[in-house]
Amino acid sequence: MGFSSFFIFALRVILISHFLWTFPPWEYPIARAEGTRLIISGSSTMAPLVSEIGKRFETLHPGNRVDVQTGGSSRGIADAVTGLADIGMASRALKPQEAHLFGSVIAYDGITIILHRDNPVKFLTDVQIRDMYTGTITNWKTVGGNDAPTLVVNKAEGRSTLELFLHFFNLQNRDIHAHVVIGDNEQGIKTVAGNPHAIGYVSIGTAQYDATHGIPIRLLPLQHIPATIETVRKGTFPLSRPLTLVTNSPPAGLIKTFIDFAQSSQSHDLILKQYFAPLQEG
Amino acid sequence: MISSSSNISPHSKRDDLLSGSVRFLALTAGGLLLLVIAFLFYESWPALHHIGLTRFFSDPDWYPTDNSYRLTSMVWGTIFASTGAVLLASPLAILSALFCHFYAPPLLSRWFRRMVELLAGIPSVVFGFWGLVVLVPMIGHWHPPGPSLLAGILILAFMIMPTIMLVAHTSIAHVPLAYIHSASALGFSRWSMMWHVILPTTKVGIFTGILLGLARALGETMAVLMVCGNVVQTPSRLFDPIRTLTANIALEMGYALGDHRAALFMSGLFLMGLVVLFVSMAEGLRHRNTYVATK
Numbered sequence: 108m109g110f111s112s113f114f115i116f117a118l119r120v121i122l123i124s125h126f127l128w129t130f131p132p133w134e135y136p137i138a139r140a141e142g143t144r145l146i147i148s149g150s151s152t153m154a155p156l157v158s159e160i161g162k163r164f165e166t167l168h169p170g171n172r173v174d175v176q177t178g179g180s181s182r183g184i185a186d187a188v189t190g191l192a193d194i195g196m197a198s199r200a201l202k203p204q205e206a207h208l209f210g211s212v213i214a215y216d217g218i219t220i221i222l223h224r225d226n227p228v229k230f231l232t233d234v235q236i237r238d239m240y241t242g243t244i245t246n247w248k249t250v251g252g253n254d255a256p257t258l259v260v261n262k263a264e265g266r267s268t269l270e271l272f273l274h275f276f277n278l279q280n281r282d283i284h285a286h287v288v289i290g291d292n293e294q295g296i297k298t299v300a301g302n303p304h305a306i307g308y309v310s311i312g313t314a315q316y317d318a319t320h321g322i323p324i325r326l327l328p329l330q331h332i333p334a335t336i337e338t339v340r341k342g343t344f345p346l347s348r349p350l351t352l353v354t355n356s357p358p359a360g361l362i363k364t365f366i367d368f369a370q371s372s373q374s375h376d377l378i379l380k381q382y383f384a385p386l387q388e389g
Numbered sequence: 390m391i392s393s394s395s396n397i398s399p400h401s402k403r404d405d406l407l408s409g410s411v412r413f414l415a416l417t418a419g420g421l422l423l424l425v426i427a428f429l430f431y432e433s434w435p436a437l438h439h440i441g442l443t444r445f446f447s448d449p450d451w452y453p454t455d456n457s458y459r460l461t462s463m464v465w466g467t468i469f470a471s472t473g474a475v476l477l478a479s480p481l482a483i484l485s486a487l488f489c490h491f492y493a494p495p496l497l498s499r500w501f502r503r504m505v506e507l508l509a510g511i512p513s514v515v516f517g518f519w520g521l522v523v524l525v526p527m528i529g530h531w532h533p534p535g536p537s538l539l540a541g542i543l544i545l546a547f548m549i550m551p552t553i554m555l556v557a558h559t560s561i562a563h564v565p566l567a568y569i570h571s572a573s574a575l576g577f578s579r580w581s582m583m584w585h586v587i588l589p590t591t592k593v594g595i596f597t598g599i600l601l602g603l604a605r606a607l608g609e610t611m612a613v614l615m616v617c618g619n620v621v622q623t624p625s626r627l628f629d630p631i632r633t634l635t636a637n638i639a640l641e642m643g644y645a646l647g648d649h650r651a652a653l654f655m656s657g658l659f660l661m662g663l664v665v666l667f668v669s670m671a672e673g674l675r676h677r678n679t680y681v682a683t684k
Contacts, residue, residue, distance in 0.1 A: 182643075182644065290614070298521070302535060
């Protein structure tokens with residue numbers, strides 16, 4: 108092995124870095140959007156579903172690519188505004204200050220309280236949940252459970268699940284007295300599954316999937332309405348949210364085709380498989 | 390310093406090529422650090438500009454979406470968790486290295502070392518998952534709530550113990566045999582030989598191991614994120630949940646925009662500062678009290 112081959116290697120490194128410097132990867136999506144590629148970014152709750160829908164869309168419309176990136180609902184909306192993404196995903200309704208954007212709901216999801224399966228508590232009133240999260244109730248005995256201290260699981264800042272939860276219970280994040288702060292739904296479910304005295308809130312879709320696959324958690328009803336896909340679909344479950352595809356201008360061309368496809372009955376089975384509630388009876 | 394012209398071997402073009410490319414690569418390696426720091430400064434500039442450095446210390450708490458950016462409790466969380474882990478892991482690691490070299494029968498010693506090497510290779514997520522499923526419920530049973538500074542210290546100690554032990558063991562194995570023979574000839578007991586001969590001569594190596602361990606503990610993200618609870622508060626007891634700077638970045642970066650995002654880069658900068666502080670402190674200590682072993 109000669110040193111010249113090593114030198115050539117070093118040269119290659121320089122050339123590649125030069126190329127990356129001239130055409131930085133973070134500028135690629137803009138270039139792609141002009142072709143037959145759809146860039147979709149945003150909510151981590153929606154990303155698995157939308158990428159499944161995207162895969163089916165690609166097989167039905169050959170030659171088109173659907174790229175799904177996650178980063179939270181706020182990122183999805185910001186990317187749709189700046190044009191960094193063709194479609195943004197937001198797992199909440201558009202806010203009044205976002206009214207200039209165009210939202211298309213593709214499914215509904217609910218957020219519910221989860222407890223460990225061994226916790227004897229079967230129902231909590233809104234006030235009790237509120238008191239547990241603010242630290243007024245610190246023992247399960249108070250709400251008819253075992254004599255054990257509560258373990259309050261809260262979400263990290265910036266997640267739309269947190270926003271919705273706070274809004275529903277009329278709380279500020281500062282009021283919450285949490286013992287654990289978690290990132291995604293799965294981490295929350297693992298935390299609750301590992302501690303019989305924990306209380307947490309997660310997306311019904313993820314929780315129901317895990318509960319039916321042997322994870323020891325229980326979904327609590329909210330205001331006496333059971334947390335299931337059916338109640339979310341009927342619109343009777345109190346804490347639910349629309350899964351929205353957001354665009355900067357009225358959907359047209361390939362973007363419109365994709366949104367129509369996601370809303371149509373052709374993707375109902377994919378939505379149900381992810382334990383979300385599709386728009387119409389499918 | 391030896392220059393190549395005074396070497397005995399004839400001057401060759403390949404030498405030039407080698408020295409050129411080696412110099413270039415070394416420069417790149419060093420330059421990377423500067424690039425990283427420059428990038429951190431660049432990305433956290435909006436935070437420095439809009440929020441100002443002092444507010445990272447003087448704000449009442451960390452609610453970035455509510456325009457409140459105090460980082461100090463997370464700095465303390467990082468310091469407590471990593472120094473706690475180092476204080477717990479180092480004696481264990483050094484003692485097990487001594488055991489492995491001087492007490493264990495060869496077969497056991499070989500298997501012990503192999504096991505520790507394996508332990509060093511376990512990914513941090515696996516440690517974190519084990520901590521979340523086994524350790525945290527155990528601590529929760531003993532002293533609620535469970536996710537705590539203690540859990541973080543224990544997990545980090547498990548993770549850095551093998552690194553410190555392996556480096557210590559290697560440097561112990563490199564102690565010149567003559568030292569050990571002389572100590573025996575002087576009638577040293579095994580313990581005083583280790584205490585007065587082995588440990589002083591291997592101090593630099595052991596210190597390097599501890600430094601590597603400390604750096605890993607400071608930078609560890611996933612395992613700490615899973616077991617520490619991530620509540621932003623300055624811990625007053627071992628059983629309080631904490632959030633480290635790394636966990637803060639990992640938890641919120643994917644969802645942060647604008648000043649919030651810049652504030653997270655600021656926590657990266659704080660972490661970098663902590664690492665620099667610890668490393669320079671350790672360097673100072675190392676130069677102050679080492680005997681240089683002359684061979």
